[in-house]
Amino acid sequence: MKKVFLSIFAMMTVFLLAGCGNNQTKDSGKTSVSAVAKKKIKDAYSKSDVPTIFIHGYGGTINSFGGMLQRLTNEGKTKKEMLITVQSDGTLKVDGQLSKTKDNPSIQVLFTANKDTEWNQTEWIYGVLKYLKQQGVDQVNLVGHSMGGVSSLRYLTTYGQPTDASTIKKFISVGTPFNDFTESSESIDDVLNNGPDVQASRYMDYNNGIKNVPNKLPILLLAGKLNADTATDGTVPLNSALATYSLLKAHGNPISYQIFTGPNAQHSQLHENLEVDKVVANFLWK
Numbered sequence: 001m002k003k004v005f006l007s008i009f010a011m012m013t014v015f016l017l018a019g020c021g022n023n024q025t026k027d028s029g030k031t032s033v034s035a036v037a038k039k040k041i042k043d044a045y046s047k048s049d050v051p052t053i054f055i056h057g058y059g060g061t062i063n064s065f066g067g068m069l070q071r072l073t074n075e076g077k078t079k080k081e082m083l084i085t086v087q088s089d090g091t092l093k094v095d096g097q098l099s100k101t102k103d104n105p106s107i108q109v110l111f112t113a114n115k116d117t118e119w120n121q122t123e124w125i126y127g128v129l130k131y132l133k134q135q136g137v138d139q140v141n142l143v144g145h146s147m148g149g150v151s152s153l154r155y156l157t158t159y160g161q162p163t164d165a166s167t168i169k170k171f172i173s174v175g176t177p178f179n180d181f182t183e184s185s186e187s188i189d190d191v192l193n194n195g196p197d198v199q200a201s202r203y204m205d206y207n208n209g210i211k212n213v214p215n216k217l218p219i220l221l222l223a224g225k226l227n228a229d230t231a232t233d234g235t236v237p238l239n240s241a242l243a244t245y246s247l248l249k250a251h252g253n254p255i256s257y258q259i260f261t262g263p264n265a266q267h268s269q270l271h272e273n274l275e276v277d278k279v280v281a282n283f284l285w286k
Contacts, residue, residue, distance in 0.1 A: 044286065045076075045077050045104070045281065045285040045286050046285055046286070047102040047103060047104055047285070048102050048104060048285075049098075049099075049100050049101060049102050049103075049105065050104075050105075050139045050140065050141060050169060051081070051082070051098060051105045051106065051107050051132070051137060051140050051141070052078065052104065052105070052106050052107070052140065052141040052142075052143060052284055053106075053107045053108075053109055053128070053140050053141065053142050053143065054068075054069065054106060054107070054108050054109065054143045054144075054145075054148075055109045055125070055142070055143070055144045055145070055148030055149075055151070055152060056109075056110065056111070056114070056145055056146075056148050057144075057145045057146025057147045057148050057149075057175075058114070058115055058146060058147040059114050059115050060110075060111075060114055060145070060146075060147075060148070061110070061114070062083070062108065062110060064145060064271060065108055065143075065145065065271055066108070067271065067272050068271050068272070068276075068277055068280070069106055069108060071274070071277055072106070072277060072280075072281060073106075075281075077104060077281045077285060078103070078104040078105070078106045078281075078285070079099075079103040079104065079105055079106065080096075080105075080106045080107075080108065081096050081097065081098050081099055081103075081105040081106065081107065082094065082095065082096040082097065082098055082105070082106075082107040082108070083095040083096055083107070083108050083110070084107060084108070084109050084110070084128055084131075085109075085110045085111075085112060086109065086110065086111050086112065086124040086127065086128065087112050087113075088112055088113040088116070090123065090124060090127050092127065092128065092131055094131075098135065098137065100136075104284070104285050107132075107140075109125075109128055111124060118147060118150050118151045118154055118202075119154070121147070121148075121151035121154075122151050122154045122155045122158060124151075125151055125152060125155045126155060126159060126162075126165060129165035129166045129168075130164055130165045132165075132166045133164060133165050133166045137166045138166060138167060139166060139167050139168075139169045140166045140167070140168060140169065141168070141169050141170045141171070141172075141284050142168050142170070142171045142172070143171075143172045143174065143280065143284075144171075144172070144173055144174065144176065145174040145175060145176070145270065145271050146174070146175050146176055146177065146235075146236065146267065147176075147177075148176075149172075149173030149174060149175075149176030149178075150176055150177060150178065150202065152171060152173070153171075153173065153176075153178065153206060153244065154205070154206070154209075156168065156171070156209075156212065156213045156214075156217070157205065157206050157208075157209030157210060157212055157213055158209055158212065159212065160212035160213060160214060161214050168214075168217060169217075170217070170218050170219075170220075170283065170284060171217060171218070171219045171220070172219075172220045172221075172222065172280060172283060172284070173219075173220070173221050173222065173241070174222045174270050174271060174276065174280075175222065175223060175224055175233055175235070175236050175241055175267050175270045176221070176236070176240075176241055177202075177235075177236045177237075177240045177241065178202065178203060178206065178240055178241065178242075178243040178244045179196045179198075179199065179200045179202065179203045179237075179239065179240040179243035180200035180201075180202050180203070180240065181235075181236065181237065181240065182196065182198050182199075182200045182237070182239075182240060183237055184196060184197060184198055184237070184239050186239065188231070188238060188239065188242065188259075191239045191242055191243060191245070191246070192242060192245050192246060192257075193246055194246055195243060195244075195245075195246045195247055196239060196240070196243045203243055203244070206244055206247065207247060210247060210248070210251050213248070213251060213253065215251050215252035215253055216252075216253070216254070217253055217254075218253070218254040218255070218283075219248055219253050219254070219255045219256075220255075220256050220257065220258070220279075220283045221241060221242055221244070221245055221255070221256070221257040221258075222241075222257070222258055222260070222270065222276060222279065222280075223236075223238050223241035223242055223257065223258070223259050223260070224236075224238075224241075224259070224260045224261070224265030224266065224267065224269075224270050224273075225238055225259060225260070225261050225265060226261075226262070226263070226265065226266060227261065227262065228261060233265055233266055233267040233270065234266045234267050235267035235268075236267055238259065242257055242259075245257055256283075258279055260273060260275060260276060
């Protein structure tokens, strides 16, 4: 009887161990599939050594684009290699170094005077691009949130592509008040086809300087609205974020736009929105 009991016990032990082994195999399989899936995502994006510059909005900090850059880095779509902090006198504090490898490097730009005017920010952007040119960087992409987008387009309409600065290859604006915070009752279709019916001085400056913008420069305008019944991201009116669409299209620029809807499309949440991450990555690197 004792022998029978020991025999049964031994069989049960073998069965249980076999079951644990299967579970380990399944878990291992999941890990392997996940790694393969991640590699496919990574491989779906082209890689180059052209850096992408991310510029925060009014009052922005390192956190403004910090989350997006971390997420895109984790997904293998970019690699943050440099942080440039622009002092109020225009001098640069540079942390990190560009590797010159094809990993879609990213550069985060911070303004210590983060509530200064767009005219000063325009000069600071010029200073950053001149520094990068001196480091042997011929081309960059530019992504600006809110006032960062305002100052980026002001740079383009003021200076175009000066030879002593890195050339801008692609430009993305995120929740940018191109027509200031001017409200309008006109439809989005009218704005896209004809531009804003009420034009702020900022928009008129863009119009006056549009000849300086390289007309081959691809541009993407991203805008948010809180819900289907609103036309604002809570800060920037939708018609302002899309105000320059017709102007740039008429100028010959390859231009596109996308509108995001919902709580995650709120102005300061746009750069935390995973769908915005995806659209930004696709435009820049896919």
